[in-house]
Amino acid sequence: MNSNPDAIIIGAGIVGATTALSLTNAGMKVLVIDRGNVATGTTSAGEGNILVSDKAPGPELDLALRSRDAWFEIQEDIGGGFELEAKGGLVVARSEDGLRSLRTLTAAQRIAGIDAQDISITELRALEPHLSHSITDGAFYPQDAQCQPMLAAAHILRATKARGGKFVSGANVTAITTNDGAVTGVVTSQGTFNAPVIVNATGTWAGQIAQLAGSALPIAPRRGFILVSAPTRKIIFHKVYDAEYVANVSSGDADLQSSAVVEGTQSGTILIGASRERVGFQDGIDFEILRILARQAIALFPILADIQLLRAYRGFRPYAPDHLPVIGEDPIFKGFWHNAGHEGAGIGLAPASAQLICDGIFDRPSFMNPTPFAPARFAKAAAS
Amino acid sequence: MELRHQVIVIGGGPAGLNAAKYAANAGCNVALLDSAPRLGGQYWRHTGIESDDQSRHHNFDQGSLLMDAIIANPRITIYPNTTIWSASVINGEVVLRYKDGAFITSRLILATGAYDRSLPFPGWDIPGVMTAGAAQSLLKGSGVIAGKRIVVAGSGPFLLPVAAGLSSHGGKVVGLIEAAGKFAWLPEILSLLQNPAKISEGLGYLLTLRKAKVEMRFKQAVISAHADSDGLLESITVANIDAEFHITSTYSINCDVAAIGWGFTPDTSMAGALGLKEEVAADGSVVVAVDENQRASSAHSELHIFAAGEITGIGGSALSLAEGAIAGLAAADSRTNLRDLKKIRRKARRFALTLQRVYPIALGWKSWLTPETIICRCEEVTHAAIQSAFTELDADDARSAKLMTRCGMGMCQGRICSRNVADLLDSPDADRIKGVYRPIISPITLGELAQDGLL
Amino acid sequence: MITFTFNGVELTAREGQSVAAALIAHNERITRLTRAAGKPRGIFCGIGVCFDCLIIIDGQPNQRSCITEVKAGMVVAVQDGA
Ligand SMILES: Cc1cc2nc3c(=O)[nH]c(=O)nc-3n(C[C@H](O)[C@H](O)[C@H](O)COP(=O)(O)OP(=O)(O)OC[C@H]3O[C@@H](n4cnc5c(N)ncnc54)[C@H](O)[C@@H]3O)c2cc1C
Ligand SMILES: Cc1cc2nc3c(=O)[nH]c(=O)nc-3n(C[C@H](O)[C@H](O)[C@H](O)COP(=O)(O)OP(=O)(O)OC[C@H]3O[C@@H](n4cnc5c(N)ncnc54)[C@H](O)[C@@H]3O)c2cc1C
Ligand code: FES
Numbered sequence: 001m002n003s004n005p006d007a008i009i010i011g012a013g014i015v016g017a018t019t020a021l022s023l024t025n026a027g028m029k030v031l032v033i034d035r036g037n038v039a040t041g042t043t044s045a046g047e048g049n050i051l052v053s054d055k056a057p058g059p060e061l062d063l064a065l066r067s068r069d070a071w072f073e074i075q076e077d078i079g080g081g082f083e084l085e086a087k088g089g090l091v092v093a094r095s096e097d098g099l100r101s102l103r104t105l106t107a108a109q110r111i112a113g114i115d116a117q118d119i120s121i122t123e124l125r126a127l128e129p130h131l132s133h134s135i136t137d138g139a140f141y142p143q144d145a146q147c148q149p150m151l152a153a154a155h156i157l158r159a160t161k162a163r164g165g166k167f168v169s170g171a172n173v174t175a176i177t178t179n180d181g182a183v184t185g186v187v188t189s190q191g192t193f194n195a196p197v198i199v200n201a202t203g204t205w206a207g208q209i210a211q212l213a214g215s216a217l218p219i220a221p222r223r224g225f226i227l228v229s230a231p232t233r234k235i236i237f238h239k240v241y242d243a244e245y246v247a248n249v250s251s252g253d254a255d256l257q258s259s260a261v262v263e264g265t266q267s268g269t270i271l272i273g274a275s276r277e278r279v280g281f282q283d284g285i286d287f288e289i290l291r292i293l294a295r296q297a298i299a300l301f302p303i304l305a306d307i308q309l310l311r312a313y314r315g316f317r318p319y320a321p322d323h324l325p326v327i328g329e330d331p332i333f334k335g336f337w338h339n340a341g342h343e344g345a346g347i348g349l350a351p352a353s354a355q356l357i358c359d360g361i362f363d364r365p366s367f368m369n370p371t372p373f374a375p376a377r378f379a380k381a382a383a384s
Numbered sequence: 385m386e387l388r389h390q391v392i393v394i395g396g397g398p399a400g401l402n403a404a405k406y407a408a409n410a411g412c413n414v415a416l417l418d419s420a421p422r423l424g425g426q427y428w429r430h431t432g433i434e435s436d437d438q439s440r441h442h443n444f445d446q447g448s449l450l451m452d453a454i455i456a457n458p459r460i461t462i463y464p465n466t467t468i469w470s471a472s473v474i475n476g477e478v479v480l481r482y483k484d485g486a487f488i489t490s491r492l493i494l495a496t497g498a499y500d501r502s503l504p505f506p507g508w509d510i511p512g513v514m515t516a517g518a519a520q521s522l523l524k525g526s527g528v529i530a531g532k533r534i535v536v537a538g539s540g541p542f543l544l545p546v547a548a549g550l551s552s553h554g555g556k557v558v559g560l561i562e563a564a565g566k567f568a569w570l571p572e573i574l575s576l577l578q579n580p581a582k583i584s585e586g587l588g589y590l591l592t593l594r595k596a597k598v599e600m601r602f603k604q605a606v607i608s609a610h611a612d613s614d615g616l617l618e619s620i621t622v623a624n625i626d627a628e629f630h631i632t633s634t635y636s637i638n639c640d641v642a643a644i645g646w647g648f649t650p651d652t653s654m655a656g657a658l659g660l661k662e663e664v665a666a667d668g669s670v671v672v673a674v675d676e677n678q679r680a681s682s683a684h685s686e687l688h689i690f691a692a693g694e695i696t697g698i699g700g701s702a703l704s705l706a707e708g709a710i711a712g713l714a715a716a717d718s719r720t721n722l723r724d725l726k727k728i729r730r731k732a733r734r735f736a737l738t739l740q741r742v743y744p745i746a747l748g749w750k751s752w753l754t755p756e757t758i759i760c761r762c763e764e765v766t767h768a769a770i771q772s773a774f775t776e777l778d779a780d781d782a783r784s785a786k787l788m789t790r791c792g793m794g795m796c797q798g799r800i801c802s803r804n805v806a807d808l809l810d811s812p813d814a815d816r817i818k819g820v821y822r823p824i825i826s827p828i829t830l831g832e833l834a835q836d837g838l839l
Numbered sequence: 840m841i842t843f844t845f846n847g848v849e850l851t852a853r854e855g856q857s858v859a860a861a862l863i864a865h866n867e868r869i870t871r872l873t874r875a876a877g878k879p880r881g882i883f884c885g886i887g888v889c890f891d892c893l894i895i896i897d898g899q900p901n902q903r904s905c906i907t908e909v910k911a912g913m914v915v916a917v918q919d920g921a
Pocket of ligand 2: 397417
């Protein structure tokens, strides 16, 4: 590189890619660095759901609502190629209790600005003809969308490069240099790069990168498995899940939580995800979890019993103790920005998170108050 | 159901049969599993009707003796029609799942064999284009001649029994097209003569082919195939090629079947699922790494996992038999002296390497492709799609290419295309090994997966 | 000899043959049409590895015709797409 970039982004997952595009569009010269290739981290394990339905009112929902629209703006901006589709989400209740809490949730969500429709059994059947007959109630969320995350990251990075950004793959960041309380650059397995702004977009590994600079972030892995079926004719039309899922998402429990989210993709496969458990970076496949996911999926759609399972894979969600992403400047080092810890919603939340980081770096007001996501919140929690 | 056995052998081909026999004779209770309804693997594939089987096979006597001995052996339980869909290690034991339960053991012998290696070319997806092994399996397993006008093509000694088998059972083989030169074996003559049995087998096939007036052409390859209005194979374009497999001139042949084989690819999926060490062999295929006693290398050192036959490197049935015997004895902790078996194995391995030198597969096949040529048959991914993922989306490794184009994501899980994609991307060895990892070895239905009470 | 039907037409086969082989014996080579391009496909690897010979057997799609033995009374049909 002839001259130093304005900003270095560590991590070429969906969060790093969208951050790179935002900063580039705002006029900065960016350099994206990853130890692997584009989207070789958790982004390649994500299902690509862009959900508003699974969030209760609060800062994360505000972020999700903006992000959902921002996805379609990115598609406009760079020309798509990543299977973005507003297919709509269907949340079903399978018990009296489940139904009661679902109705409470949709009421609150409507106030927060989500199009959450309580629907009747006839509408339910019209939306998903193969749904189990034991299911009689649900809510429909037309805003729920989806994309193919790896393709999204790759296309966003392609556009970034076309607009002057650079990407170095296979460069492991081993040190972050600082001077007088501000970051100055990164040392990698492929040389040293300097810039006054460094964005830590390393997802599940963001704690390690923070440490390299001498700061800290409490981000841990939360493992998840996904099942992929053989291609079939179209039998599932939306993203369908049990209302229980919403409770699992926000659970702080380390044990296994699982409630199947079932959806058909443009490639004809059916995705069934996803379990959640905090077991560190534990490798291998846990077949008991695969069996649970299969059971739950069949409970929603009995027709799935005859569909073949083709693949199964796992990923590690970047998880912060309060389930909120970490978006903002490091409390210790100037110019060091974190954009990480999006847990099971990083694909959905990436574009708006990038916008918050960009507005932060340019020190201008954004679409929402970023304070709930500030990295400083952990330092405060530790102090008190 | 959970079934425990002292030694479990997966694969009932030459390697697995011999492994089961030797382990049982050394005193172990053995389970022999195969997804096929009958034992024999690829080499001794048979219809089970005696009159057919004797006539269609070279060396079937040896196979039927071995299979009869195994069926009669009280220490061996045979599980036919049993496909293992996943394998993992739980509490220091190997768990092998089939659709209604699991086999459990601490001594496992993998002998899952190989399948034909295919090279892509325009039209290779037209019905009528098939592997040489497919034509062979139709004949040996079902007694059916693959077509009315058959071209056998590709490279390697396997083309001879295929063409000879078809023509001696009434099939019309309108050409045997070999990529190597007519005298490619000459520089290796001394080492070939070390194996007179194989040489005489080969000469026998040549005699059959001459009697049937099958024309053999050398330094040629099938580089495209053409369909009739029904979409079925009507003709092929054959090219004269140089040593790099680049085209020098072309002509065409009318045929309804082109049975094409470029050697074999080991099926190491089960070894990969168990995390066994794999490596790239001299011929470029990914194989299971084994020691002197056919033992594979696992992070779980308490386990005794062995691999034998084509999954440790392509070498034919004689090598598979020797490796199977050694693995069987080693798995049984037998104190039998392995020296003689190891000598046979050494000789067979040397012969296999010689053949690989005689029939090399050069990368010039890439020049046969057009942008529209299908590379991944399952997901219908074209050469152009892979190229554009490479140039525009930084998909320069097999995994990225797969996730961005879907090549290798279909029903065969990359078994047919992953090697070719790795060659197209000039992938390093580590990438090739990762590229064959598939935790679900064979598809099962979600209903089967969802059953209660299974491991 | 046994009989089975293919796309509604009755065909004969020998016991122990694979479905694919029984079809080829009657010069029926197309087992499925592909999902994206609608192109015909038939047997390719012959041993259950490539999944190109997929076909509908007794109402179940995605069956490998090369490794499934034909049975009397089987109802076999070309698989159109997935
Ligand atoms: C099973 C599962 C299902 C999911 N489903 C969804 C879903 O449907 N919708 C949704 O929105 N989210 C989903 N998620 C979550 C989503 O995948 C993540 O939140 C998101 O991918 C995080 O993106 P990221 O860019 O922060 O991290 P990553 O994609 O992990 O990117 C981080 C990058 O940093 C690089 N890196 C790390 N350390 C270094 C270093 N030292 N030097 C250089 N580079 C480094 C890594 O190589 C990696 O490429 C799911 C997650 C899982 C596991
Ligand atoms: C189609 C084909 C035809 C061939 N024909 C000949 C020939 O005529 N002459 C010749 O000399 N060589 C032939 N070969 C070469 C052949 O590979 C060797 O001769 C020899 O059969 C290899 O022996 P093996 O024991 O290593 O493997 P194989 O004979 O391939 O046996 C492997 C066995 O493992 C079983 N298996 C694999 N995975 C699983 C699983 N997940 N669960 C349960 N069972 C499983 C398979 O069903 C198979 O029976 C052929 C190869 C192929 C692919
Ligand atoms: S022909 Fe390959 S699976 Fe049947």
